[in-house]
Amino acid sequence: MIMRCNINSSPAMKGFAARLVMISMQVWSLSAAAAAGPSSKMVRLVPAMYVLGDSTLDVGNNNYLAGPNVPRANMPLNGVDLPGGARATGRFSNGYNVADFIAMKLGLKESPPAYLSLAPRPTALVLSALAAGVSYASAGAGILDSTNAGNNIPLSKQVRYFGSTKAAMEARVGGAAARVLLSRSFFLFSVGSNDLFVFAAAQPTAGDVAALYASLISGYSAAITDLYGMGARKFGVINVGLLGCVPAVRALSATGGCNDGLNLLSAGFDGALRSLLAGLAARLPGLAYSLADSYNLTQVTFANPAASGYVSIDSACCGSGRLGAETDCLPNSTLCADHDRFVFWDRTHPSQRAGELSAAAYFDGAAGFTAPISFHQLARKI
Template structure:
C-alpha cells in the first residue's frame, strides 16, 4: 500500500488498522487454541533489542568515525536475494532473521533508524511486523562504548515512542493486545563484559553484575509496563572463544577468565528472569542458552558440518582475526563450514542453527520453555 501523509485516506487507514490489529490477534488466539483458523504467523510482530548480534543496520544511521558498521562488502555476501551489505555483521541473515522466519515473518523487522524519519513507515512496520532497535557495540550500561551506539536504555525509549505512535493511530486497547501477543527478542551484555574484561585495572565483578542486572531489569520492567509479555532472552555466549580473543593467545586458546565472567553473568540473568516472572503477572520468557550451545558445538563441530570453530571466514592474519571483514579481506572457501563469519560474529549458518535450537528447545537449550512454546502462549 502506498499512501501520502495527510491524504483523505488517512482516517480510513487508521480505522482499518484498528480493526485489522484486533482481528489478527483474535485469529492468533483462535489458532493457538486449536480453532478453525490456521495461521502461519505465530505472533503479530517481533521487537528486537540488543547489540551487533541482532543489529540489522541501525548503526548505519549513527554519526561518527568510531561507530561500528557492517555496511561494506564482503558483509552480506550470501544475503538472500542477492549479495549486499545490509548492516548485519554476517555474510547473510543472522539469528534475529532466522528467529523471525520461525515465527512466520519474512526476516527481522527493519531497523528503527531506517524508519524513524518516515513516521507512516514506522507506524506500519510496528503494527504489521515489528521494529528492530538493536545496535552494534551497545551494552546494558549507557557507558559501554558510549557515543558510538544506541544503548539498551535508549532502545527502550525508542520503543516507548513507537508505542505512543501506535496508540495514537489504533488506540490503546488494540496496541496493548498486539504488544501482549508479540515476541520481544533480546541479546545483550556481550559488550559490557568485554569492555570490563579489557579494562586495566579491572573493576569489581560483583558491582558489575549488580549494575547489569539492574539495567536489564529496568528494560524488561519498562517494556512490561508498555504491554510486552513474551520475552525471548539469549544469554551471553563463550566470549573467551571468539577469534578476536583467541588471537591474543600464542596457542589460539580460549580465554577461560572471560568465559567464567560470562557464565557468572548468565547465572545472574537466570535468577533475574525467574524473579521477574514471579513478580509480574502474565510475564512469560524463554531463556536461550547460547553459552551451552556453543560448548556443545565446539565439542563436536563436525556434527553441525563445521571445519573451523576458531577462525574468522572473512578477515586477515592469524585466525583471520587481525582485522575486521573488509572489501579486500580473504574469505574462506565455504562460508557455511565456519562458525564465525568475522572475528567477532557468527556466520549465517551458525545463526540458522542457533535459531533452530532455541526455537525447538532441543537438548535443553532453552528454559523454562522454547521460543516456539513462548510464541504460542495465549
C-alpha cells in the first residue's frame, strides 16, 4: 500500500500518508502476533530492517564509491549462486550474505537495498525506508573513521546517512508515524573486524590494546546511542568472529594454522562489546538487544565441520594460491567444486551456506549463540 501511494508535500497528503503508515503498522502487529502459529514462516515480524556494518553485510554500497582502492564485489565470480542466475551485486559472497538471510527470517524478501543506490532518488529512498528498510553497510568500514579511511563509509557516516533518511521519512509521513515505525524496526549491526585487522597489521605493543578497545567501544556506544535518540529500539548485533582463522591470515602461517594472537584480540573486543550492550540496555529505557556470538559459532563449526556439511574450514572456495587466499575472488580465480561445502567463499568472507547457517543460529538462539535473547525474540518484542 505504501509503495503505491502518490505522496506529495501538502499537509492533507502528509496526514493521509501518516494514516497509511499507521494502518500498515496495525497490519504488521497482527502479523507479528500470528507469528507464534505453525504456519508463520513467511510472516513479517518487523516493519523494516536497517543495516549498519562492514563487508559481511554490504549489498552494494561500495559499488557507488569512487577510488581505485575501494573494495568491491561487483564482478564475477561473486553472486554465482544467486537465484535467477549469476550476477555480481556487490555482495562478498557466492550468493546471499548473512544480512539477506536474517532479513528473510524476519519476513522480508532479502536485505534492504544499499543506501547509495537509493540516495539519488529521494522518493525511492523514502519508500524503501518505509516499506522494507535501508542498508548502509560498507566493505572495509570500521568503527573508527581512520580505518581504511577514504575507501568506505565508516560507521559514524552510516549513522549520519540514517539520520538523513529519518528526516526524509518524517517529511513524508510525519514525525509520529516515523517514530512508531522505527521503534518497531530491526537494526542489524556487524562491525569491528576491519578495525582489528588494521590494528594487528600495525604490530602494536600490548599497551596499545586497552586504548584500542576504549576507542572502539566509545565509537560503538556513540552509534547506538545516536540511533536510539533517533527512535531505534531493537538492536541485533553480531560480534567479531575468529579473525585469526580466515584463509588470508592462515596463508601467512607456515603451517596454515590460525593466528592465536588475532583471535585473542577479537575475543577481548567481544567481551567489551558484551559489557557495553548490557550497560546501554540498563540506562536507555526501552532499548532491547540480541548479541549474536559469531566467535563461538565459528569455534563450534570448526570443531566438527562435517556436522554442518563442510569439507573445508581453512581455504577459500574462490581465489588463487595457497589456501586460495593469495588473491581476492576474481573472474579468473579458481573455483571449488561444491560452494556449499566451504565455510569461506573468498579469502576473508563466509560462503552463502555459512551465512545461512549463521542466520539460523542467531534467529533461533540455538545452543546459546545469542544473549540475552534470540533475534526472533527481539523481533517480536512490542
